[in-house]
Amino acid sequence: MTSFQAMLFVTLICLVAVPVGTAVPYHGKLLGTFTTLAHDVSGTVYAVDNRRLKITGFTYDGTAPDAFFWTGSTNSPSQSGQIIPNEENSRSPLPAYDNRDIIITLPQGTMINDFKWISIWCRQFTVDFGHVTIADNFVAPAEADLGEFSRLAHGLRGHVYVVNAKTFRIEDLHYDGNGPDAYFWVGTGLSPHVNGIKIPNEDGRLTRLYAYNGQTISITMHGELTVFDIDWLSMWCVLARQNFGHVFMPDNLNIPPYVPEVPQTEKNCEAMDDNLHVSWVLGSDYIDLELSGRIDVGEYLSFGISGSETSTRMVGADVTVVWNDRIQGVMAVDYDLNAYAQCSQGTGACPDTMVTGSTNDITDISSLMKDGITTIAFRRKLDTGDANDKVIHTDRDVYSAWSIGLINSNGVVAKHHTVPRGNAKLNFGREAVNNCPSFPDTTLAPVTPWQPILLKGDENNTVFVARIGQAGGRRGYTALTGQVSWGIAWYIDDKLIPVLKLQRGVNYTFIVEGGNDPYQSAQYHPFYITDDPIGGYAQKNVQQRQEVQVLAGVDFDSQGRPYPTTAGRYCEYVSNGVDQSEQSETFDEYFQTLTLECQPGEPAQLNWTPEELGTYYYQCYTHQYLGWKIEVVDDVNKPPQTSTPPVVGGGVTLAVSYLYFTFLCAYGLILLL
Helix, strand or coil, X not given: CCHHHHHHHHHHHHCCCXXXXXXXXXXXXEEEECCCCCCCCEEEEEECCCCEEEEEEEEECCCCCCEEEEEXXXXXXXXXXXXXXXXXXXXXCCCCEEXXXXXXXXXXXXXXXXXXXXXXXXXXXXXXXXXXXXXCCCCCXXXXXXXXXXXXXXXXXXXEEEEECCEEEEEEEEECCCCXXXXXXXXXXXXXXXXXXXXXXXXXXXXXXXXXXXXXXXXECXXXXXXXXXXXXXXXXXXXXXXXXXXXXXXXXXXXXXXXXXXXXXXXXXXXXXXXXXXXXXXXXXXXXXXXXXXXXXXXXXXXXXXXXXXXXXXXXXXXXXXXXXXXXXEEEEEEECCCCECECCECEEEHHHCCCCCCCCEEEEEEEECCEEEEEEEEECCCCCCCCCCCCCCCCEEEEEEEEEECCCCCEEEEEECCXXXXXXXXXXXXXXXXXXXXXXXXXXECCCCCCEEEEECCECEEEEEEEECCHHHCHXXXXXXXXXXXXXXXXXXXXCEEEEECCCCEEEEEEECCCCCCXXXXXXXXXXXXXXXXXXXXXXXXXXXXXEEECEEECCCCCEEECCCCCEEEEEECCCCCHHHCCCHHHHHCCEEEEECCCCCEEEEECCCCCEEEEEEECCCECCCEXXXXXXXXXXXXXXXXXXXXXXXXXXXXXXXXHHHHHHHHHHHHC
């Protein structure tokens, strides 16, 4: 297949309809329709899952004295059945229903396949008013395993499940956060494309995605859209028009319908500190807790029951320690603080698993990182039965203990840096009250861009190696070039977008490892040299191509159609976990946080002899804003003109903002063309 045919193929894929919602509402898997035997009983019954039933259009006149939803395992409805509580979980006789849609739940400990029928049954007169038969081989809806995201760019990985017709759960989600305009994205067709639509993040918002480091999240599509309307789920960069990874929807999904959650009582919340909020909701015999604070990866929050019944005391406390681990992801661990010391042989601030006779009793762990705030949720029994765990009382004030600190490299807490300044007590059984203020302003502090890098080439230095790497956040590509980055950029000889100062008339060799598979767009970056500061020759129309000059790396077929000539194997400098550009004062420091990953294959080679003085650019053929300058001079040792780099604040500088605006305008114009 030629490059032109490949591009045409991709274009045809993109010309598909945007999903707009299922014409017929999905209620679950059909069980059947009630037979109408008496009292105007009618309605259609669907299985929501293996315990819940949805009845649509349910009608019953309500005049029988002792009628119930009734189920059993005999061959037909009989008095040996049992009551199914109504939609309000009541076992009282049924009132009248007039074309109602309701959801009922089978008795505790039972499933649909334990029974053979669902009836509207009058116990007093032992009469069946109408029933639905359950097939012997009936398979109830259940969540579906879609497998792993394809791993195309920016460290994206994660295991995806369809929870119901509108909701996905993504486990162990990793993404470096470097895409400038990335969203969860759905659509129809053979692969992700620009005609998809955004869906909300785990917070229900249509905002740009930031880094994930092993979290488990759930995302739910808005409106009438369901999984039956789409062919794929992707993480997609709108600005760069790039797919970072995706999963496909299989045919014939047997999944639960989307059932909106009944609004829960507002959570309790108390601020322990400016940087630690504790929220909770009581269950029947457990408590769901959330700890929120502004912490970095490897920094912990802890909260629990004090070691004293009359004051806040750390020694003797029973706490849960939560943090995001660079390797293991989100962690929530039961701790026994039996001594004011580092844990050693079960003594000190120790995980329960390191204390004889104790276990980790923390379950249902999840986390969210948003606007610099980490929230980690978990569940614990009020009384775990563990001798080293304290009972959480709900009928009185209870003194609590908490701290913030760092996790050692061995995964155990180090000494805290923040602790209570007085006594802290809570009543876990109180009426819900939210006493937590907003966290402080999350605007990022100003950072200083990295110094520009200059590489010289002359008759003694003629070979350069070009690979792909991370763009360096606010300190890197955008700050150095004043142009918008989409998260990756060219690295020349292990340096992020250096200025190449080359001597005229010398033949140079570029060893290129930017990817050679046009079907993996996010990893396909043919190298070329041009006078165009934007790049992305493949994205330009005929008129735009006439306005720029290509000096090397692009050829034309017999019909004048361009194709790249320098596309070797793919090598990328990837972040070791969450990108560390914000914390790295110099590029050399940042480079130590990257790892080079290369796919099998051979590099490509580009030879070029610059003949004319001037400013040129090394670029990516398929994507814009990946490369930077080449200065062709007669004397490479002539001192360059330098200037002090600007300080980049919480956003970009005014100049960068202007260029960004200009870019968006041009980008929109290109789309219109």
